Amino acid sequence: MVRLITHNLLACHAKDCNTNNFPLEFKDIQLEIREAEFNSDFLKGFMPKLEWKALVDTARQLGDTSLPLEQPEMVDDGFLKSLHHVLLEIHVEEGSMTCPNCKHVYPILNGIPNMLLAEHEIG
Amino acid sequence: MPLYLLHFAQAHNDFRLPELASVAELLGISYTLPEKDEDRDPTRPYMVVELETEEHAKMLARRCILIKAAYEFYAQGPSYEVLHEANRKCEPLWRKYVEDTSFKFLVTAYSHKIPMERQRDAIETFAYMGFLGKIDMKNPEITMVCFEEYKDRTQTPRQRNEGDGDFRQIFFGRLIEEGSARPLVRHFDVKKRLFYGNTSMEAEVSLLMANQSLASSPTFRYLANPGKLVYDPFMGTGSMAYPSAHFGAMVFGSDIDGRQMRGKQQTPGVVRAASQYGLASRIMDLAVFDITRNPLRCGELFDAILTDPPYGVRAGAKRLGRKKSLPEYKKELSRQHRLAPDPEDRPYIPPTKPYELSHLVTDLVLFARYVLKPGGRLVFFLPTVTDEYEEVDVQTMLCNGMEVIANSLQDFGSWGRRLVTIKKTTAEKYYPPTFEDREMVTKDEHVPAHKDFREKYFQGFRKVEIETPQVAFREG
Structure with missing residues (x-):
């Protein structure tokens, strides 16, 4: 787990870390590819919520170049298949995510990210 | 509109009508309930409703957890004479089965067992219907059932056959569909689950919650996925997630304490349990965080929030922070240490403080308004003290744009828990809530019965005299 769909929703939320706090940078990761059921309604419904550039950049870092740099206006089946694969089938199982701004490290253990903040990072 | 007889399970009575309303939506x-209160009394097992078509009765029976079966309604009455008179009048409904339809005829009772002899006699009284088809007890084309409804006499010892014939009402109809959602209660039985905890929600209630959320597929094919996204912010062992995923939604879960979601093996327990049901790919992700310090980048993400917040009896609610804040120099030491952690250190666990239930619930509603899509639903359990509960308690937790649409009680005696369904009725955009610590309530504010639930629970819900605060003696 930590699929890219989730990664695309998570920003650093430490106190006073409000700019350049997204996307979190993956480090020392182990990937797994797991097949997921394809659902075009789900994908289309989710597209307006995506930060496209962050998604494409992260996918490319992980070695997947199937997505276009710009979010297309018209979606076809081929595009949806690629989006499905990137969002739902790539799982980051181990490693960490680092905030580009404050450098907080969020560790990932057995596919579950620990997004808790330390005492000095909360208000 | 034609009439249909619904046979309900005698469980979670207070949930019956809300479930029917949600599933119908x-x-x-569209459906119409009987006019008289006594005919829609949820403590009675049978109810006659108007529906547009027989297909709709089938659909309800396939989806409502509390429906045991649906029948085409023919007649009812306080006695067989009245029943037969009404049944003769509705002959057009059953005439088509007279000529050549194989059939089975049952006379049965609620809260009573009719002696065989009288069952036969009762069946004989329907002879005027003149069915000519073959009697087939195994695979009949139609099944006609006559129900005698007795007063609920469970837990009252009685002689065999005592009170036979002393029924309140008789109902008669033709079976359309046996409820096929009800067996899911066994399918999701917690005891047969690969991973569960001591606070896992029982299967029947979590199924009812999933039906309240509307975030599921309107079709019945198991694999049909409507593309809905459900969130449980107090995921625990994931009991809420499996029924929602079964009904077709993707589920995201978070918890301030990851141990419940993880379990002791490498594959997280929630994923193992989901795999058992073939639903692992519908668990979108799990994450460890405190909702009051959440990393979600934006709002309006979810179609429903389905959750059972910890209420402090077996598992207390916690949020990040410290009960008493540290002196400045200690804060600085801790900060320095965090910035340059010793690699030998165990994983850092930040301090937490108790999260009082009424504050948690108010925050949950604000949080839900932020992360739900317009029209989305928040479905959660609220424990409360039975004697002190007032209707207004639920109103105290609301904010603009969030409206209660159902509120059902599961009664445990001196306390109970209410399944509250709240709908986001606004499309306005909101800033993320700040979750500031709240001050003590002022005198004018209504104090809901669920406030300090934990303390009340452990005091056995006795009324406690409020002591006047005593001045503490200072040392020295």
């Missing part, structure tokens, strides 16, 4: 079915 999900499936786009």
